[in-house]
Amino acid sequence: MLRAYLFLLIFVPLTFAFAFSAIIATLFDPTGRLYHGHARLWSLISLRMAGVRLTVIGQELVPGDQPVIYMSNHQGNFDIHALFRAIPYRFSWIAKEELFSIPIFGHSMRRAGYVPLDRSDGRQALKSMERAATLIRAGQSVVIFPEGTRTPDGNLLPFKKGGFLLAGKAGVPVVPVTINGSREVNPSKRIELYPGTISVRFGAPIPVTDGSGKGREELLERVRTAIAAGLEN
Template identity: 35%
Template sequence: MGDGHFWGYYPGKIWSWLVVKLLFIPVKVEGREHLVENQSYVFVANHQGAFDIFLIYGFLNRNFKWMMKKAIRKIPLVGVACEYAHHIFLDKSGPKKIRKSYEQAESVLKEGMSLVVFPEGARTFTGHMGVFRRGAFMLADELQLPVCPLTINGSFNIKPRMKDLFWVFWHPMKLTIHEPIEPIGKGADNIKNQMDKSYEVIMSALEPKYQGFVENPDQ
């Protein structure tokens, strides 16, 4: 419990599951058979909306840490809670800071502990996917971990980013767990391979009306 493995996962899982159930939101999960027990993964997902957190926390059924912007550390209460839970703050202000973030991740990602990242870095305004950033894939390359793409459907319909804070629509959600992409070596080619394949696979499982690239204004 002291290492954050319990407090960093189970309270969030229970809370997320309860929120979804209390709102009577149906959830479908496909692809759990692709995951190997006690294997660490870098999970990468499209960022449809606020309910992505509830879907992944409540229904992925894997103990994991979030990789998040260092700015979140400054948010009152949230930053402290994330720090105690040993979530990873990515500091990209220089090579030494990036290296320190990687070392923190390496110390945490053991014995099946995984990492979840939204490579777009921000929620979509349109339901479509934006640009993927390299950070998660550079980390996977550094640690030689498989990248497991996740496709989220329905979260954007429940709480679009441009709606009022308390405005929630009823809509089913679906989490698709794709086959993990194993490293093919180490370096730029591997990073590009895992990033490009992840983007393609995630996009392929989106609802047809949300397929196709649309740039997000804040990317």
């Protein structure tokens, strides 16, 4: 418990400092490269402070010549740090609307071009998807947690359909990603923090060949199967 409190004592002001610095960076670099560099450094420092070792498997499977949609399981609070370090190319996040209301941090996310998703309103969610699809078609990869929230026990939750609607609209491959070890580092809904290893495993890209309802269902099952195959029991 003491380890967790000491971590938070440094992590919270560090996060706001990086967010503020990243906002300044966007004034000089509208491409977002400096912002993404800030985020990767923030994640590296955070993982090291927590005593987390990161292992990456299958990184060579990630295409570097086209945008993709990364879809990952969501085990814990350190998943974001792990993905920032594991994904070899620049990307944006599609995140729940509430995160964008956090002072400084939320403004920083908007400046970076991250896409807020209002899940309480179907029309707004659809507009978010349209904005994200436009962003992707312009060459920007994005990350989605299709479960929509962290799993309480490590098992995959039912997948939300929004990410697969987005994949159909954007027409780009989906890269399945499996995270292991995040729950052991920071158990769900608990403040404890334990040193450990988080692994990120990339699967082969899955092409989107049919944007219809049936095609989206088939894509969902293929992505879910690929993510589940990498889970460690």
